Amino acid sequence: MSASIQGGAAAATEGVDVAAARRPGSIRHVALREPTAIAGLAIIAFFVLVALLSPILLTGDPKAKVGPIFEPPSASYPIGLDGGGADMVKLLIAGTRVSLLVGFCAALVSAFIGGTVGVLAGFYGGKTDVVLMRTTDYFLVIPDIPLMIVAAALFGRSLTNIIIIIGIIYWTTTARLIRAQVLSVRERVYVKRARALGASNRRLIFKHVLPQVAPLLVANTVLLVAYAIFAETFITFLGLGDPSVISWGRLIENAFNDDAILNNAWWAIIPPGLCVTLVVLGATLFGQSLEDALNPRLRVGHLSVRRFKVRPLRGKLDAE
Amino acid sequence: MSTNGSKPLLEVEGLVASYPVGRGLVGAAKREPKLEVHAVDGVSFSLRRGEMLALVGESGCGKTSTAQSVLRLIGTSGGSIRFDGEEITGLSSKELRPLRRRMQIVYQDPYESLDPRFRVGATIEEPLEVHKIGSKKERREEVKRALELAGLTPADLYINRYPHELSGGQRQRVAIAASLVLGPELLVADEPVSMLDVSVRAGILSILDELRDKGLAVLMITHDLSTAAHYADRIAVMYLGRIVEEGPTREVIENPQHPYTRALLSVVPKRDPRDRGTPQILRGETPNSIHIPAGCRFNPRCPMAIAECKTVDPELRRPAASQDPEHLAACIRV
Amino acid sequence: MRTPLLAVEDLNVWFELPGGGELHAVRGTGFELEAGERFGLVGESGCGKTTAMLSIMGLLPPNATVSGEVRLEGENILARGEESVSRHRWNDIAMVFQGAMNAFNPVQTVGSQIEEPMHLHGVAEGKVARRQTEELLERVGIPKDRADRFPHEFSGGMRQRAAIAMALACEPKILLADEPTTALDVMVQAQILELLVSLAADFNLALILVTHDLPVVAQVCDRAAVMYAGEVAESASIDALFHTPKHPYTRLLFAATPDLHAGGERVASIPGAPPRLDQPIVGCPFQPRCDSAFAPCATETPILKSVGERHVAACHLNDHVREAATA
Numbered sequence: 001m002s003a004s005i006q007g008g009a010a011a012a013t014e015g016v017d018v019a020a021a022r023r024p025g026s027i028r029h030v031a032l033r034e035p036t037a038i039a040g041l042a043i044i045a046f047f048v049l050v051a052l053l054s055p056i057l058l059t060g061d062p063k064a065k066v067g068p069i070f071e072p073p074s075a076s077y078p079i080g081l082d083g084g085g086a087d088m089v090k091l092l093i094a095g096t097r098v099s100l101l102v103g104f105c106a107a108l109v110s111a112f113i114g115g116t117v118g119v120l121a122g123f124y125g126g127k128t129d130v131v132l133m134r135t136t137d138y139f140l141v142i143p144d145i146p147l148m149i150v151a152a153a154l155f156g157r158s159l160t161n162i163i164i165i166i167g168i169i170y171w172t173t174t175a176r177l178i179r180a181q182v183l184s185v186r187e188r189v190y191v192k193r194a195r196a197l198g199a200s201n202r203r204l205i206f207k208h209v210l211p212q213v214a215p216l217l218v219a220n221t222v223l224l225v226a227y228a229i230f231a232e233t234f235i236t237f238l239g240l241g242d243p244s245v246i247s248w249g250r251l252i253e254n255a256f257n258d259d260a261i262l263n264n265a266w267w268a269i270i271p272p273g274l275c276v277t278l279v280v281l282g283a284t285l286f287g288q289s290l291e292d293a294l295n296p297r298l299r300v301g302h303l304s305v306r307r308f309k310v311r312p313l314r315g316k317l318d319a320e
Numbered sequence: 321m322s323t324n325g326s327k328p329l330l331e332v333e334g335l336v337a338s339y340p341v342g343r344g345l346v347g348a349a350k351r352e353p354k355l356e357v358h359a360v361d362g363v364s365f366s367l368r369r370g371e372m373l374a375l376v377g378e379s380g381c382g383k384t385s386t387a388q389s390v391l392r393l394i395g396t397s398g399g400s401i402r403f404d405g406e407e408i409t410g411l412s413s414k415e416l417r418p419l420r421r422r423m424q425i426v427y428q429d430p431y432e433s434l435d436p437r438f439r440v441g442a443t444i445e446e447p448l449e450v451h452k453i454g455s456k457k458e459r460r461e462e463v464k465r466a467l468e469l470a471g472l473t474p475a476d477l478y479i480n481r482y483p484h485e486l487s488g489g490q491r492q493r494v495a496i497a498a499s500l501v502l503g504p505e506l507l508v509a510d511e512p513v514s515m516l517d518v519s520v521r522a523g524i525l526s527i528l529d530e531l532r533d534k535g536l537a538v539l540m541i542t543h544d545l546s547t548a549a550h551y552a553d554r555i556a557v558m559y560l561g562r563i564v565e566e567g568p569t570r571e572v573i574e575n576p577q578h579p580y581t582r583a584l585l586s587v588v589p590k591r592d593p594r595d596r597g598t599p600q601i602l603r604g605e606t607p608n609s610i611h612i613p614a615g616c617r618f619n620p621r622c623p624m625a626i627a628e629c630k631t632v633d634p635e636l637r638r639p640a641a642s643q644d645p646e647h648l649a650a651c652i653r654v
Numbered sequence: 655m656r657t658p659l660l661a662v663e664d665l666n667v668w669f670e671l672p673g674g675g676e677l678h679a680v681r682g683t684g685f686e687l688e689a690g691e692r693f694g695l696v697g698e699s700g701c702g703k704t705t706a707m708l709s710i711m712g713l714l715p716p717n718a719t720v721s722g723e724v725r726l727e728g729e730n731i732l733a734r735g736e737e738s739v740s741r742h743r744w745n746d747i748a749m750v751f752q753g754a755m756n757a758f759n760p761v762q763t764v765g766s767q768i769e770e771p772m773h774l775h776g777v778a779e780g781k782v783a784r785r786q787t788e789e790l791l792e793r794v795g796i797p798k799d800r801a802d803r804f805p806h807e808f809s810g811g812m813r814q815r816a817a818i819a820m821a822l823a824c825e826p827k828i829l830l831a832d833e834p835t836t837a838l839d840v841m842v843q844a845q846i847l848e849l850l851v852s853l854a855a856d857f858n859l860a861l862i863l864v865t866h867d868l869p870v871v872a873q874v875c876d877r878a879a880v881m882y883a884g885e886v887a888e889s890a891s892i893d894a895l896f897h898t899p900k901h902p903y904t905r906l907l908f909a910a911t912p913d914l915h916a917g918g919e920r921v922a923s924i925p926g927a928p929p930r931l932d933q934p935i936v937g938c939p940f941q942p943r944c945d946s947a948f949a950p951c952a953t954e955t956p957i958l959k960s961v962g963e964r965h966v967a968a969c970h971l972n973d974h975v976r977e978a979a980t981a
Contacts, residue, residue: 378839378840378841378842379839487927517698517699517866518698518866518868518907518910518911519698519906519907519910519923519924520923520924521910521921521923522910522912522921522922522923523923523925525921526923543839543840544912545840545914546869546911546912546913546914547912549912549913549914550912550916550921551912573914583841584840584841585914587840587841587843587844588840588869588914589843589847589867589869589870589872589873589874590869590872590873590913590914590915591868591869591872591896591908591911591913591916592872592896592897592913592915593872593873593892593893593896594893594897595915596873599844599848601841601844601845601848602841605809605811605812605839605841605842606839606841
């Protein structure tokens with residue numbers, strides 16, 4: 001019997017018994033286990049559901065006056081009426097659509113720019129890296145809120161512009177994160193092996209580097225959603241938002257402009273703020289737990305004295 | 321062992337490769353001389369088809385850098401490398417591409433050398449895809465053949481697995497299969513079993529053994545002299561970027577001439593507790609290859625060094641006491 | 655009969671797995687160690703040797719459960735877990751960890767890191783500690799003026815020596831060394847092993863060398879235990895293990911180790927893989943891979959029995975032979 005057949009028999013029984021072990025670092029692995037991830041995902045899912053169902057939930061113009069200004073919450077209007085007499089519930093639902101839309105789109109823009117810059121800088125290194133990272137540094141240094149204000153003032157206040165402006169501010173941390181990951185993946189033996197084979201850079205990036213980097217990018221994008229939604233709220237609150245759409249920021253802005261505080265109409269200010277807070281919280285919880293699981297650098301060790309457990313010595317007569 | 325008696329497949333002469341070492345800002349400001357790690361400092365050897373040559377030595381001796389230079393994975397600053405008669409040191413990466421099919425490498429770490437997101441079949445198929453060989457169907461056949469050559473039979477059991485489902489030994493077999501699928505003539509194995517358990521090492525090494533019997537030229541890099549002693553046809557012992565002794569395995573192991581080889585062999589632990597011998601433990605550690613001693617590079621630690629050793633850099637030549645014409649050592653005292 | 659310096663009896667360690675279930679990593683291991691003896695604990699990855707070592711020191715994580723006795727000079731130090739074992743840590747039993755050379759604090763001098771256990775365990779303070787540190791460094795082959803240098807200024811071999819010095823800081827009776835030379839070159843390995851042997855002799859230190867490298871154990875130790883799947887398969891003098899093994903795994907493990915002087919002898923490989931430790935094991939754990947398995951092996955667990963002077967093995971073949979001999 002030749003050695004390779006023997007080897008074959010040997011290899012066959014060399015421990016292939018790991019039943020469907022999950023690949024470490026896959027998103028499913030984390031999302032289905034961690035309580036924080038589940039909680040965050042649940043919150044986001046709720047709001048996404050509301051946004052998707054809004055055409056059904058909203059009948060007629062949400063801004064329509066249905067009662068006196070700043071009417072307190074009642075049975076028929078659980079969150080009361082705003083400064084124009086419109087139903088807060090309807091307004092919040094309408095706002096959900098816009099705020100989430102801006103948040104997700106801006107996050108995607110950021111992720112795309114940041115991801116591309118990070119991959120190119122990390123993979124090619126050298127001059128490319130230097131140039132891209134300097135650019136990143138410049139963007140990091142510019143204070144984001146004044147930039148947003150100036151840009152909004154210059155380029156107009158359409159929703160698209162808002163999305164682009166937010167996208168352009170927040171890509172820098174993503175770029176750095178992805179670049180660091182790419183730098184480490186680039187040194188992995190299997191990438192070197194593929195390169196030694198003669199694989200082109202394109203192939204190396206798309207087939208070997210990106211798949212490794214993608215989960216982290218996804219996790220980071222979720223976090224970016226949180227930033228983006230907050231940013232949209234802020235910009236709109238400052239009066240730079242798109243005047244033709246309702247968003248949570250607009251609701252807060254309106255409430256302030258209509259002197260809700262003087263009227264003690266907390267139901268006009270707090271609920272939209274609460275919605276923003278909840279979504280940001282949800283996205284942060286989910287994104288953070290994803291990132292913790294995927295980014296090996298974030299692993300925290302515990303420094304407290306570890307105490308193991310002791311089982312009393314079993315008597316020799318004890319059955320196994 | 322079917323050694324093709326005619327021209328060697330690989331001929332290396334006077335190979336030199338070095339890495340620059342950073343001076344840091346302070347060093348640059350002080351205008352300190354630029355430092356280099358002389359990883360490969362004048363290495364010459366040849367390798368025939370159907371022959372396994374083991375490059376052995378301690379860390380920093382340059383064995384891995386030599387292997388990588390031969391495969392043109394790192395640049396060289398001197399010397400020549402002739403593969404099948406053709407000089408390859410001056411070739412551009414484009415010109416090297418067809419050559420890459422004929423020489424392959426297997427790395428040390430089976431846990432890192434496979435992309436965790438690629439199934440086994442995809443990893444082995446990749447070289448074929450990169451070089452645009454065959455149709456999808458033909459490639460599938462080649463992948464199966466390679467898996468069987470590497471001892472992973474039946475191939476269908478492994479083709480769709482992910483690396484994390486396999487043991488270290490199996491992963492290394494996959495890596496070997498991936499290196500065989502292009503039908504190379506030269507295989508470099510860089511510490512192929514050092515990260516595997518002892519009980520599975522022989523299985524992997526016997527694959528290399530068989531491939532060598534079928535005509536593959538194998539360059540094995542290892543720090544484990546016992547493994548080299550068992551499997552290689554010839555051994556070359558390296559120290560600080562040079563080959564200090566080389567020859568047929570049995571000859572070098574049983575009749576070592578160079579003082580470094582002798583010391584090294586004397587301290588390799590033996591299995592048999594009764595086989596203690598007198599270990600010749602050298603003092604100190606191997607100096608770094610940035611400042612290579614003048615004269616014979618081994619002279620500061622050599623138990624046999626004389627005054628002349630500090631000035632003469634010995635060449636590889638047949639020692640007086642050698643029993644084989646191919647046994648060479650670089651020492652003026654043997 | 656003299657009480658051995660260290661007696662490990664029926665040591666069991668379970669780890670709770672994140673998905674539920676338990677990993678039974680050490681399954682009833684036991685061995686004895688005399689003062690000044692050099693003992694090897696040999697096995698491949700996953701056999702439980704490092705876990706067994708950590709149990710002796712009480713360095714197990716919170717998800718670990720331990721049972722059995724670890725008797726140091728007759729006293730069971732595991733009786734009350736962390737509480738009872740911590741006062742013996744470093745004072746009586748010290749350890750050089752795997753990769754210890756890389757476990758130094760990069761921003762503290764080597765000398766201060768060797769002094770640290772002396773302060774912590776109240777062994778010495780101030781100038782006395784400093785002097786003892788310098789003596790230790792000289793003893794392990796590091797010039798004492800290097801005490802004020804930082805770890806990155808030392809080579810790998812030097813750092814390993816420093817790690818040994820740190821282990822000896824409180825003058826323990828037992829030194830555990832976990833793969834002390836695995837990452838080192840063969841010449842440096844020889845230096846470190848020579849150091850360990852001379853330290854054991856000079857300080858009457860008992861040494862437990864944990865490694866997968868059989869030839870190292872063959873050259874350095876007097877006695878050894880071979881571990882497989884969390885249990886001791888065989889334990890004897892190192893000479894007996896090589897020349898008259900009484901367990902197929904021991905024999906095969908030696909056969910799978912290439913040797914400089916073994917000539918044309920074929921190097922063996924052992925097919926298969928060790929059993930999973932998160933499931934109960936029926937019969938002999940080595941049976942699926944054994945070349946001499948017969949009737950009882952698949953169903954009856956062999957017990958560690960005496961097969962010679964200070965020689966125990968857990969294999970049915972030994973009963974079989976004995977039965978045949980007494981028939």
